[in-house]
Amino acid sequence: GAVVSQHPSWVICKSGTSVKIECRSLDFQATTMFWYRQFPKQSLMLMATSNEGSKATYEQGVEKDKFLINHASLTLSTLTVTSAHPEDSSFYICSARDLRGTGPNYGYTFGSGTRLTVV
Amino acid sequence: KQEVTQIPAALSVPEGENLVLNCSFTDSAIYNLQWFRQDPGKGLTSLLLIQSSQREQTSGRLNASLDKSSGRSTLYIAASQPGDSATYLCAPPQGGSEKLVFGKGTKLTVNP
Numbered sequence: 001g002a003v004v005s006q007h008p009s010w011v012i013c014k015s016g017t018s019v020k021i022e023c024r025s026l027d028f029q030a031t032t033m034f035w036y037r038q039f040p041k042q043s044l045m046l047m048a049t050s051n052e053g054s055k056a057t058y059e060q061g062v063e064k065d066k067f068l069i070n071h072a073s074l075t076l077s078t079l080t081v082t083s084a085h086p087e088d089s090s091f092y093i094c095s096a097r098d099l100r101g102t103g104p105n106y107g108y109t110f111g112s113g114t115r116l117t118v119v
Numbered sequence: 120k121q122e123v124t125q126i127p128a129a130l131s132v133p134e135g136e137n138l139v140l141n142c143s144f145t146d147s148a149i150y151n152l153q154w155f156r157q158d159p160g161k162g163l164t165s166l167l168l169i170q171s172s173q174r175e176q177t178s179g180r181l182n183a184s185l186d187k188s189s190g191r192s193t194l195y196i197a198a199s200q201p202g203d204s205a206t207y208l209c210a211p212p213q214g215g216s217e218k219l220v221f222g223k224g225t226k227l228t229v230n231p
Binding site for chain 1: 123151153155160161162163164165168208210217218219220221222223224
């Protein structure tokens, strides 16, 4: 089945530094990937849609200059949290859609998530 | 805008019980609906994907139903086991788009 690998699984960084999170589709190509953020005991909130070869689409209220997304290949999207602050501490999860199915016969596969702690 | 509500928010049952988790959504213009489980501190594992043309989908002890017209989906778990303990999330897409919308989930605890 479709597998999405996310790395690192956890990271601690100092306030003001930048952190990069990788999301890879291992056995399928993904023209579109999605980045979510989840605060404790809250639901997943979509941050942005990553589009291969073009600019990401950000949800309302998400700062595109702070959360840089790059989708340079059909199997890799990266999220860089720039100038991280403690309020950016959260659980970040990516997902991708396997398009090998036809029409609406697809499902989303999620990575294992990255726990970011900014100190 | 799609809004998702899951009831109950938490559920604790003894091992072996059959149980039902409920999901309601406001925008019924969806192609499908997906159920996931999330273990603490982990990503999401897909459980079932129901197409809008289907009314039910089964995988092992799990059965999910979808009633688009009423904006409801249920996840039925038969003969629950301690390993089923997790948070269960339903995720219909935002109507007419690829974006999934999540509820807060139902936290299930199955006691041995």
